[in-house]
Amino acid sequence: MLGLEYFNFTAVWSPVFLAFMLLVTAGYFVLIGPGAEKWAEGEVHVPARRKVLFVTGMLLLYLAQGGPVELLGHMMFSFHMLSMAMSYLLAPPLLMLGLPPWVWRRVTAFLASSPLRALKFLARPVVAAVVFNGLFSFYHLPVVHDYVMLHFGVHRLYYVVLFIAAVLMWWTLVNPLPERAGVQGLKKMGFIFLNMVLLTPACGLIIFADEPLYATYSDPAVWARAMGYCVAGDPAQLLRQFGGPQFFGYLQPNIDQQVGGILMKFIQEFIFASMLAYVFYHWYKQENRENDEEEAEGAALSNSSLNPPPPQTGS
Numbered sequence: 001m002l003g004l005e006y007f008n009f010t011a012v013w014s015p016v017f018l019a020f021m022l023l024v025t026a027g028y029f030v031l032i033g034p035g036a037e038k039w040a041e042g043e044v045h046v047p048a049r050r051k052v053l054f055v056t057g058m059l060l061l062y063l064a065q066g067g068p069v070e071l072l073g074h075m076m077f078s079f080h081m082l083s084m085a086m087s088y089l090l091a092p093p094l095l096m097l098g099l100p101p102w103v104w105r106r107v108t109a110f111l112a113s114s115p116l117r118a119l120k121f122l123a124r125p126v127v128a129a130v131v132f133n134g135l136f137s138f139y140h141l142p143v144v145h146d147y148v149m150l151h152f153g154v155h156r157l158y159y160v161v162l163f164i165a166a167v168l169m170w171w172t173l174v175n176p177l178p179e180r181a182g183v184q185g186l187k188k189m190g191f192i193f194l195n196m197v198l199l200t201p202a203c204g205l206i207i208f209a210d211e212p213l214y215a216t217y218s219d220p221a222v223w224a225r226a227m228g229y230c231v232a233g234d235p236a237q238l239l240r241q242f243g244g245p246q247f248f249g250y251l252q253p254n255i256d257q258q259v260g261g262i263l264m265k266f267i268q269e270f271i272f273a274s275m276l277a278y279v280f281y282h283w284y285k286q287e288n289r290e291n292d293e294e295e296a297e298g299a300a301l302s303n304s305s306l307n308p309p310p311p312q313t314g315s
Helices: 009-013 015-032 048-065 068-072 077-098 101-112 115-123 125-139 142-149 152-174 185-198 200-207 220-227 235-242 253-306
Strands: none
Touching (some): 009 015, 009 068, 068 077, 115 125, 115 152, 125 142, 125 152, 125 185, 125 200, 142 152, 152 185, 185 200, 220 235
16 A cells, blocks of 8 residues: 555564564553652553553654655655654654643653753743744755754754754643643744744645745655665665665656645644634633632722611610
């Protein structure tokens, strides 16, 4: 299906990465199970909802970075953008909400006492939004993207840095520590809108380009070199066997590129627009509740002034 049938199990499912993700998931259940008695400070119980969120986040991250979506992302740009959306827009908030608050308290306490505390400014809402969207947009400049795809070490390092930047950006939105006063109301809506705007130029560049921008998906020789990092064997053999990425593409390279840009922007807009509606709804309810309370207090004061208590008489 979509060309996956031409590759073996190892190329499609990345068993080593799968084992690593299963090990991390097992570690999570040990941490919130037996480990909670030592570290949780009374918050031993972890709701099933959090467990489902964490496992779902791990599944999405595995499929995007080591499963079929990752391999398809080397053959079609549309799947590459799907992988990016799964890795940085869907998986981080699920993983963050899947961890109980006491884990985040331990993490933040450790960071506050380490040299990394000098970088705490990166968690400020506007800075986090600019850094994440800036790194994402910079990566999708054609010359940068092709360079990263052709250098495995740089590729992995960039993806790790981008994931950390995504976590910092999502921190303001999900606020995993309920006791800390996060951005609320209009400020939070402004932060969501800022993220929606900042990613628009990169997606616009991709969507409205008339020609293929990335050699990784249009130049057979470059594609074969990039594929060599996720498929065992000689890249020259891949080139002889398939001739280039067009062998797998169900769309022309420029159309595939446009679909990828639209897909990324659609997923981002859907997620952030849903959050924007949710935050606005709760902000509106809060404002109405406060107005109702003020009106009730005003009415009570008015009634008390119109109906003073009867005078006291001596016995």
